[in-house]
Amino acid sequence: MGDLVAVSFGGAIRPRRGRRRRDGWWEARPGSWVIARDGKPVSHIRVVYNVLSVYGCQLKIASIGGVCTHPDYRRRGIAGALLDHCIEVAADAGASLLLISGERGLYRRAMAVDAGPTYEVEVRPGSVKASTRTPQARAPQARAPRARRAAPGDWVSCARLHQREPVRFVRSAGFFARAFSGHGGRGAWVIECGGEVAAYVLLSRPWGTPRDHPRRLATEYAGSRAALVEGLPSLFESSGFERITFRAPQWDREMAYLFRRAGLDGKPATLLDHTIRLLDLPRLMRRLRPYVAARLLRAESRRLTFEQEGHRCVFALGDEMVELGLKEACALVLGGPEAPQVEGELGRVLAALFPLPCPLPGMNYV
Ligand SMILES: CC(C)(COP(=O)(O)OP(=O)(O)OC[C@H]1O[C@@H](n2cnc3c(N)ncnc32)[C@H](O)[C@@H]1OP(=O)(O)O)[C@@H](O)C(=O)NCCC(=O)NCCS
Structure with missing residues (x-):
């Protein structure tokens, strides 16, 4: 496993050897996920959990880095499969957002958008x-x-x-x-x-x-x-x-x-070299209740609801609603060039909340 990361990153990261399984994924050490082919680890992703404080609201986020596949096994969708698995792991661990140290097709296909603005x-x-x-x-x-x-x-x-x-x-x-x-x-x-x-x-x-x-x-x-x-x-x-x-x-x-x-x-x-993905919109908005309460009148926030079913997100204010794909929803909540325009009263209310302020990763870079 140390060999895999050394070959892919020129030796920048060296996770310790972990328990092996044939052709499946496993957690080689806490937070370091690998996937095996031909009985050896060929792809690696590191997942780290942090808490963000946004004007006093605290929310758990997952950060992903150290993404690499052995050169002999690239372009077969292996990193993509491991990433999908890590996304599920992070959502199950209670994270609302996923911050990725990287901005390539691999991450955009997993519904991440440029982080920023x-x-x-x-x-x-x-x-x-x-x-x-x-x-x-x-x-x-x-x-x-x-x-x-x-x-x-x-x-x-x-x-x-x-x-x-x-x-x-x-x-x-x-x-x-x-x-x-x-x-x-x-x-x-x-x-x-x-x-x-x-x-x-x-x-x-x-x-x-x-x-x-x-x-x-x-x-x-x-x-x-x-x-x-x-x-x-x-x-x-x-x-x-x-x-x-x-x-x-x-x-x-x-x-x-x-x-x-x-x-x-x-x-x-946008945030340099980073993409970001929504993991759980309703959970995110529950964590942000004090933020919402400080920005909207009570009559507005009581009629506002957020739902997510797989890759579809629904934002509603009473009878007004907009249904968006996960990527568009992510751009709406976190900002950036792909953010859709929402009309009417719902649009005005959402504009009061989003884009959600985010910090620079800095010392928390993974
Ligand atoms: C980036 C990296 C992790 C991708 O690993 P991988 O296992 O090849 O990833 P995938 O196969 O899932 O996807 C890689 C590409 O293969 C393509 N691909 C996936 N399945 C394919 C298939 N069956 N046939 C042909 N191409 C395929 C994808 O379109 C993708 O292209 P894109 O990301 O340029 O749009 C790997 O190239 C690597 O280790 N690079 C060096 C370290 C590095 O740069 N890490 C990323 C830091 S941000």
């Missing part, structure tokens, strides 16, 4: 307009936001900044302590203002690029957006990177405002 900003050294920076940023050097590589001890401040985020993965203190224990906290940089950590950003290497590649992707951030934007010149200076791509979730209006103010125009995009 986000907006993308490309930043290069010198592209932040000095004139738009706040007095804090123009202050004497000692008080200006300063970026440095995160140290292991920064996990405490970063965990607290993350805990204050309105839309985030629920993480324990131990999760942060472990994530920051290695050198540079897996690409985490902190922005200090007046001696305090005001924000952090996780800068990841684009998939398949060498270690010293000068471009980075901001795959997670938390804390003061102003400190982040104003700290960009210092971030480039300290890191030596030549280009940073930010994809910020569209719900983060403050980040968009500050980027624009700094002369950095964004363009609409």
